[in-house]
Amino acid sequence: MGVAKAWRFSLISANLALLQPQNSGNGYVVSSKNALSRSASSQRKATFSWSMLCGVMLFALGLISLFTGHIASDLEWYSQHLVNRRLYSKLDGARHRTINIWESKLSKNYYGCSKRSPRFAPAVSERSSNGYLLIATSGGLNQQRTGITDAVAVARILNATLVVPELDHHSYWKDDSDFVNIFDVGRFISSLSKDVTIVKRVPDKVMRAMEKPPYTMRVPRKSEPEYYLDQVLPILLRRHVVQLTKFDYRLSNMLDEELQRLRCRANYHALKFVKPIDDLGHKLVKRMRKMAKRYIAIHLRFEPDMLAFSGCYYGGGEKERRELGEIRKRWETLPDVSEEEARKSGKCPLTPYEVGLMLRALGFQNDSYIYVASGEIYGGEETLRPLRELFPNFYTKEMLANAELKPFLPYSSRLAAIDYIVCNESNVFVTNNNGNMAKILAGERRYSGHKRTIRPNAKRLSALFMERNKMDWDTFARKVKSCQRGFMGEPDDLKRGKEFHEFPDSCICEKPFTEKIKEDEGSNHHELQWINSQGVLEKRNFVESITSSQY
Template sequence: MYSLIADAVVVARYLGATLVLPDIRGSKPGDKRNFEDIYDVEKFVKSLDGVVRVAKYQPAKLSSRNLAVVRVPNRVTEDHIAEQIEPIFRSKGNLRLATYFPSVNMKKTEQKSNINSVECLAMFGTLELQPEVHEVVDSMVERLRTLSRKSNGQFIAVDLRVEILEKKGCQGMKSCYSPQEIALFLRKIGFNKDTTIYLTQSRWDSSLDALKEFFPKIYTKESIMAVEKKEKFLNSEASEFEKVIDFYICSQSDVFVPAISGLFYANVAGNRIASGRTQILVPANIPGSSASAADFLSSYVSKKNHLAYSCFC
């Protein structure tokens, strides 16, 4: 969501256009939420005051079906807006933006442009959870810290989702690590059986048993969310809530381990860098019996090449 918002704000700013609060669309057709279901609208509007005009609702006279749809590459440049988007905007007057990801591109660019500061503001200064979702995340983080008494209240968040690991894109590539590989990696860099681990996997899957053998204090959303919140935030139609909860818990954990490479990892890394939580350890198959955790620090941090570093220098 951070990337999508940043692109929309950058385009609206360049064009001098009004930004209508976007729907939040899930991966399945028809799976969408209103912006205010998840984020604090007042904070969003206030943070963009003087930068971009924001409308909470699409004007009634505009039909979504009649809007010209423009594909916008993530991290859109001024040249692209001028050449590909502005002419359509000038002729049509209203646009619907559809961001796509030619690649996961969160590295900072060397050349400075007028849109850099707007991009930084949009990514790191506009989105805040609405109170109920905020409360759910805070209570889950608090629960994890309570469960981590033996490790001074510290816990690891691991982005590991079984349904993604099973997809063909993960087979044979080392951009994804299995539960067993994650268990071996964490052991070899010094984490012991008292380590508390939060998994982004929503519900327990038998394939995770190999990880639980090494690390018995391992938890999913299902096991630490308050019972009265599960019906709303953990049902078949709550995938966007689940992603947001994962994002914020992974951003607040003491250590973050992305078992899956990609956009979620890049966005969490940016949020962690912005808040000074730079313990991001990227898994690897380690020959031998032990290694230093410092050797596996994310290159976003070790090389300071994430765009967040150009926002928070």
């Protein structure tokens, strides 16, 4: 019983006592007017004295009730709120909690869900399909991965038979690896057999029957399904074989939920690396885990061509401006950019040193183990030195594998696949630039349980780095943490651009409310803190606190 209830109870009890009818032992006094007056006067005195006594007694009881009932009601409130306090904090105001830098506490409320619906019709057979769809992907490994994933969905939209996609042999990476050298073709075909019919090649008899070579076309980026139905399907029906070139990000981010889930089945279940790549990748993971129970993987994009493309300046003086300027001439259509404006707008990748500063400011200690996945670093070891000093436990695939890496060295895509595995298995994944690998990995890590994934808020961090010499470390660290809210891989992260491969929302489901409660009830060691009678701060299990005589 709270303060207000106790107060009301004492007043009501006193008023009820005043309203009680009084008697004289033989009934009501009604014999005469005077007698009635005297009787009424004496009754009022009796009533007044007894009423006051009853009121005081009841008020005292109310005060006792106040102290005992108020404590009881408080304990009841705590029992209702603390038992599920973690759950309520997740559902309300989660953005204002202290960030756990190693893992997301909300991740257990979500799970990957890409199972096909019973309403999703079975794949059409090769004989019944509208023709054969050839796909020529573009870019590096992870850019090509987006094309492969989208190709599966496009084949479904067109009711076409998909031919195993062709990888890009002519990009900057100059890797002549084929699909079969990187991905498990048998798994790719069988895993998606209920959704799309996939073959390794167009049958010879079909090719011989064709009067002309396969029709080749390039579709606009992020095309809607209607575009494929209106522009590609008529050609496919007429020519039987169509090839789509430069196929990367050629399908809209916004599709029917069943098609989105098909994308996820293709990306996260059907595309698995071949055994030699998979085995070596997981060996490196085990070696990292042997040294530390948890590690950070950093994907550094700091190659000369990428820096030149960005148009940013990184502090290397005229030598840097001259070298990167020459490389930038490769792209004739690139506009002139202001170095300062590019940095202020967040278009400049973080330097290795800036990545290290960000991590230390977030709270990662210098004894943390890091795995660095990168290609050629502009400036080499001199560029990496400040990061090594911030995190001495610094490892790369070259340091961990030695001779085992030799068969893969001529192939950049196979090396990238090894890095992909080690980064995906890490406790924390960090990138200095939101490129293709960063997006694809972020999407898979969300799908796999929202594993901690940190992408720099480059626009705000760039301004902060330029001012870091004007503030002490504590102020800098506090501002970095503020900048990074919404960029830490939480389920409620800011979704700028809404790239499906980075934010596969259609494939991430929230657990039922009752299931969350059961999980929270399974952890019943909730603690309360208070100052005891000796002035010492104590922590107790919630059950102990409500049964303790000292409370």
